[in-house]
Each structure stands twice: as structure tokens, then as C-alpha cells.
Amino acid sequence: MKAEGSSGLEQTVIRIGHFEFLNGYPLYYGLEKGAGWGCFHLVNGVPTVLNRMLLQGELDISPVSSIECAAHAAELLFLPRVSITADGAVDSIRLISSRPISEIGTVAVTQQSATSVVLLKILLKQKYGLDPAYGALDGGIDEALGSHDAVLLIGDQALGAHYGAVGAYSYDLGEEWKSFTGLPMVFALWAVRRPFFARRAEETLEVQDRLCYSVEYCRGHWDEVVAAAACVYPFDEELLFSYFDKLRYDFSDEYRAGLAEFYRRAVEIGEAEPAPELEFIQV
Structure with a gap:
């Protein structure tokens, strides 16, 4: 192989x-x-x-x-x-934020996964009643958090950011979806x-x-x-x-x-x- x-x-x-x-x-x-x-x-x-x-x-x-x-x-x-x-928490689809999710007004989103971006928009709009401004994630995480309230990460980058305690808040979108819908x-x-x-x-x-x-x-x-x-x-x-x-x-x-x-x-x-x-x- x-x-x-x-x-x-x-x-x-x-x-x-x-x-x-x-x-x-x-x-x-x-x-x-x-x-x-x-x-x-x-x-x-x-x-x-x-x-x-x-x-x-x-x-x-x-x-x-x-x-x-x-x-x-x-x-x-x-x-x-x-x-x-994932039937609940997944760890590798993460919203990393400098503030509580209810206060998020701008989000930089990964360009590596369209599904994760749509999932985030569903959760923010339908679960939290939010309609933030979205921008593309360009450059590093720290740079993105300097110009946005939160950043959507996927894959190994999300794992590294979460376990490296990057950002004040870290939300697992698999867990958020499960608590919202009761479904995987x-x-x-x-x-x-x-x-x-x-x-x-x-x-x-x-x-x-x-x-x-x-x-x-x-x-x-x-x-x-x-x-x-x-x-x-x-x-x-x-x-x-x-x-x-x-x-x-x-x-x-x-x-x-x-x-x-x-x-x-x-x-x-x-x-x-x-x-x-x-x-x-x-x-």
C-alpha cells in the first residue's frame, strides 16, 4: 500500500x-x-x-x-x-474561542471541511440563536483569535489546540450536536x-x-x-x-x-x- x-x-x-x-x-x-x-x-x-x-x-x-x-x-x-x-464528543472538530459561545460575534472557519462549517452554522443559529460574521481561517490560530472571537478547527490541528489549552473556551461540535439533537x-x-x-x-x-x-x-x-x-x-x-x-x-x-x-x-x-x-x- x-x-x-x-x-x-x-x-x-x-x-x-x-x-x-x-x-x-x-x-x-x-x-x-x-x-x-x-x-x-x-x-x-x-x-x-x-x-x-x-x-x-x-x-x-x-x-x-x-x-x-x-x-x-x-x-x-x-x-x-x-x-x-461520532456519537457525542469527537475532540477533532472544535470551536476555540476567547469568550463564551453566547458572546461570539465573529468566527474564522477552516477551509478544509465544508461539513464542519455547516455544522457550526447550524449549532450557532439554531441552538444558540447566533448569526456571527464568518471569515476564512488564514494564518495561525493566535493570529485568527486576534481578529476574531473564535476559530473553527478540524483534525489534528483541533486536537493540538484543545489539548494545548489554546483559547479560553473550547467547544466540541460532536458533543454540541448530540446534546442538541440526541443523534450521532x-x-x-x-x-x-x-x-x-x-x-x-x-x-x-x-x-x-x-x-x-x-x-x-x-x-x-x-x-x-x-x-x-x-x-x-x-x-x-x-x-x-x-x-x-x-x-x-x-x-x-x-x-x-x-x-x-x-x-x-x-x-x-x-x-x-x-x-x-x-x-x-x-x-
């Missing part, structure tokens, strides 16, 4: 999007442990980049941010057994381009099987997985154990309900158009 850019790949190679963030680690780690696995390449990127690459045909299969799944439902098919979900928050699904699936359905299902195998392998070997992750990411093993314990990678009926509620509220606040039902591959 190798992660690299997408240039120079032969057509027979399955190009799979590879989340650079820690939350995707268990989905990929076990791939190397499986036997009989065909030829594939992992292509690195943050969520917004992988979304674009899949839609432009530069990837064949990839995790896709939840809000983009709805926006491009006509172009994609979705794998029914895999997601990136689905951050990403796995999708395949329809033309690719039409040609290579069996291999697509094999990818799904391997992703599920990877997660199951990690569940049975957390000591090994955490030790390996600690060599790659700048976090200690205690934090890694705690973080991985918060993440879910299957896609149950309850998670589907959480996703539907997210879409409903995104439409209500004008951040999404009513979309057709997502079409999942029949297994």
Missing part, C-alpha cells in the same frame, strides 16, 4: 482517497494486513481536496464530506457499511464514481470489505495501532486511545437518522439545497 499523488497512475490501479487526519487512521491501517488485495494507490488530501478530486475523476473511491454527499448525490454511489461518525453526527461517507462502479463493481465491493476488515483488525489490536499512530502523529498514546474510542466507522440506522437530521437542518438555514436520496450500493 502506498499513499502518493495521483499523477502517472495506470488505469488498472484503483485510486483511493486517503484522509490525512488522524480520524481516518483505523480505516487504512489494517489494509496492509489483508492478503489477496489487488493493486491500489492511496492519494493524500484533506476533505475538501479529496471531494474535488473524486468529482473531477482524479479518484475512483474516496471518503466524502457529508454535506458534499448530498450536493453530488446524482454523480456518486455510496458504500453502505462505512462512515466516519456523521462527518463523512465513502463514495464511488458511478462510471467506475459500472465497470468495476466487484472491486468496489472488495474495497469496502477491506475497509471494514481494517476497522475490525484495529478493534482487536488497539495497542499495536496506537503505538504505530504515535510514531506518525504528534500525540501521546493516552490521547490516541481516548480519541479512537470516540470514533465510529460503521453506518447503522441510527447514524443514517443523524445524517438525515443534519441535511434537514442544513436546508433550513440555507446552507444546502433539498437533495435526492443518497443511493447506496446494494450488497
